[in-house]
Amino acid sequence: MRGLAAALAAVVALSACGGGDDPETPGASATAETLTAPNTTPLPVTTPADGALERAAATALKAAPGGTLTSIETEGPGWEVQVVTADGTEHELFVTGPGTQVVRSDVEREERADRDEHLERIRRAKLNYRDAADAIRASVAGSRISELDLDTVRGTVVWEGDVTGPDGARHALTIDARTGRVLRR
Numbered sequence: 001m002r003g004l005a006a007a008l009a010a011v012v013a014l015s016a017c018g019g020g021d022d023p024e025t026p027g028a029s030a031t032a033e034t035l036t037a038p039n040t041t042p043l044p045v046t047t048p049a050d051g052a053l054e055r056a057a058a059t060a061l062k063a064a065p066g067g068t069l070t071s072i073e074t075e076g077p078g079w080e081v082q083v084v085t086a087d088g089t090e091h092e093l094f095v096t097g098p099g100t101q102v103v104r105s106d107v108e109r110e111e112r113a114d115r116d117e118h119l120e121r122i123r124r125a126k127l128n129y130r131d132a133a134d135a136i137r138a139s140v141a142g143s144r145i146s147e148l149d150l151d152t153v154r155g156t157v158v159w160e161g162d163v164t165g166p167d168g169a170r171h172a173l174t175i176d177a178r179t180g181r182v183l184r185r
Helices: 002-017 052-063 112-124 129-139
Strands: 068-075 078-084 090-095 102-107 144-153 156-164 170-176 182-184
Touching: 052 068, 052 078, 052 090, 052 102, 052 129, 068 112, 068 129, 078 112, 090 112, 112 144, 129 144, 129 156, 129 170
Parallel strands: none
Antiparallel strands: 068 078, 068 144, 078 090, 090 102, 144 156, 156 170, 170 182
């Protein structure tokens, strides 16, 4: 009888420490079902946080002094940033997700014609990446930019941007890099 009483006391003690199914009861353990909220979709790793684009850009520009940012996009858990220096060399930098640290930096080995093309595009653009981001955000209020690239489309230098609106809808915008006018939504 003493053995049975000890066993019952152990069961009571263990159930007081947890092991119940009610996650609201102190000391109760949650089941796997209560740990995962039903009907929710986690945000993708590449969703940029507010201000992360600007922080990542500033971090990359600090790592490539005197350069001009020509591309920034989410890449996995961080940012891939292209910065072109005064001689036309493109530097590809990978910045952490919060945008505070360069974790890798590569220098592109390109032909002189490619370097000249980078410099010509930069020369013709009147808007820098900040101006382009502002124009995109004005066009799609509350949006988050996941990609911004300086490019040439049919002879016009443009900033192309991929954004997600506050409703989750994705938009691809093209901004004239000289005037700031939205060319395509």
